Amino acid sequence: MSPINDIFDELNADLAPGQEKRLNFDEIELKGGHLPGETVDFSHGDVDAFEPIPEALDNFNHGYKEIGAAQAYTVYRGREDIRLDVAEKLSSFSGTAIDYENELIITPGTQGALFLAAGAMITPGDKVAIIEPDYYANRKLVHFFRGELYPVTLDYMGHGDKAGIDLKQLEDGFKDGVSTFIFSNPNNPSGVVYSKGEITEIGRLIKKYDVNVIVDELYSRQVFDGRIFTHLSSLNIVPRENIITIIGPSKTESLSGFRLGVAYGAKAIIDRMEQLQAIVSLRAGGYSQIVLKNWFNEPDHWMIERIEAHREIRNELLRLFREADFEVRTTEAGSYIFPRLPGLSIDCENFAKILNKQAKVIVTPGTQFGPGFKDSIRLNFSQDKEKAVDAVKRLIKVAGFYKVE
């Protein structure tokens, strides 16, 4: 097999969230019957149930009609006045000084930011530390840029006060020559938030071993139950030239259809990310960029009500899963839950396929987040509550059909 086949075998996206429509189900043998009900796609949030920030579309139309060419063609890192506005808002939110001219880039989604940051840091053969479980693209990016994965365990089921990162393992990796560390906080898929102690220690290790870090804080605005969220960049432990933070309005704010993300941090890395963006996609969609002005600028109470509505759905789904003996950690931030399937005769990948076929419920198999999570599934509970509850009841029934006695 040629090297390019090897690389693309690792990138296989057939089981990735949102790609389920392209799966082939023919070979699976079903037990139990079909369960009627509306299709619910837990692979991502439902922006019909939780709609985009009000007036986002109006602002897009304004950009097209009133600003026109200057909005269509921006410099590759994004239109200056929008970078200025976003840098101010993110400085305030994250407790981190951000120079809009040199330290921030607007990208096509946070996926775009992650790709550019990884491409600006990783060269073939580099050791890259990632968390298991963590966002599926992190490991794929390392493969694509021909780095070497160094997995670090997150014992997310264990601790009420910590996320559960194995700091000893992380330091061993850093001693062993890891040059880049990529992780999400809140963790995707488990929904746990790293404690201030954990973030402080991560920062200290990054500084001590001169590692570059990409921290993906995509879900950091939607925090439940008064949990404290600590922005790694705000601690001023990691040197400015070693850190890139990623965030965007695709999740909590439901603006995913506009494909917008932001990265901020080290000037030299942001410069490289822009050079890379010039050959990847030129810029985030010109007219879309202006929608960032609506971000962190939502109507009064909009964010509070949204978080409360998500908290209620979370509570109800956790209750159902626990009643049915699925082990699950309580989501501390974001919209994901990551339950363990209770002793089934099939693994999570086949369960996901079967569930889709038998009950029209779409979930993401745990193996997308690390090879060890064969007994877990991820659900994004940013859904219509009634439909989500009914779908999880069907999910639990289907699991019952395949239980090992």
Place this chain on the structure above:
Amino acid sequence: MSPINDIFDELNADLAPGQEKRLNFDEIELKGGHLPGETVDFSHGDVDAFEPIPEALDNFNHGYKEIGAAQAYTVYRGREDIRLDVAEKLSSFSGTAIDYENELIITPGTQGALFLAAGAMITPGDKVAIIEPDYYANRKLVHFFRGELYPVTLDYMGHGDKAGIDLKQLEDGFKDGVSTFIFSNPNNPSGVVYSKGEITEIGRLIKKYDVNVIVDELYSRQVFDGRIFTHLSSLNIVPRENIITIIGPSKTESLSGFRLGVAYGAKAIIDRMEQLQAIVSLRAGGYSQIVLKNWFNEPDHWMIERIEAHREIRNELLRLFREADFEVRTTEAGSYIFPRLPGLSIDCENFAKILNKQAKVIVTPGTQFGPGFKDSIRLNFSQDKEKAVDAVKRLIKVAGFYKVE
């Protein structure tokens, strides 16, 4: 210097089209005075002068309001009904059968398509043939994917009936182990169209030496003076598994602000491109995708009138340049002209900086299209005619200040 610095030095985008706003001019010594007049940016087309396809924005709003979540989250290769529509239109336009399910992907701009196609074909050390001059990103993509450039000369000033590709050089490269060939037709920056004879011979050589080809036909709808345009894919010489064609609505149709492009061709390569898109930016902007329904579906006469208006601007600018002893080939398709500066004391990169400073006229230096084009500049003449004429007069005056006596 570390390898990643080497890679990013080659990607330097400071002189790339659209990035001029971020240049530093301090070190340049000026001759002659400032020339008053409105800023004209010839680095790209002016979508205020030539507006997007009517109803494109209405359709975007329809996608957001009426389709909602299904439009925001599509499979990575793009929403099925849009792929079906686009495949039918492009099949008819290009004379090539396209299977919408397997042979077509929607990307964030044609830049996105080019990046994904190159990433799906090139592995480190591969020899990649490119044309000089040709679109600046082609060579940068080869550098980024650590391929080895094999440049092929296009003698674009020479021939009325041919584009001027050196087919002997191309075959020598193929014999020498070139595995991928990337070129634009119509050629960017010169605006020449490859003859049917040239395309046929290119196809024959690709087949004979089993090379992969990416042909960028971005400007192939805007053809002047009855010039015949030959789609490489339509000749059925190149095996289906070896060819990817790229096209999009960003130029002639002025939809660049929506960031939309399309690639069609080899199933196995389209599959890889989708796997890569999954980690690069997930998908082209969801709501934007629906705007592709307006493409190839413009009001009667819209396209004919647009081409005629561009032909008139082209003719006027060519006349001005030739009167002032700038050598220039007549554009056969697209909106670019690529004149040679007549014997100046400065090279094109400094001329571009000076011109911007002294006369507020932005052009792209020839060195973006190949290291040998130190005496050339590229202009996109999709502009307000009156302003463009005035700006070219200023350009000619500024050139006069720096003429070698």
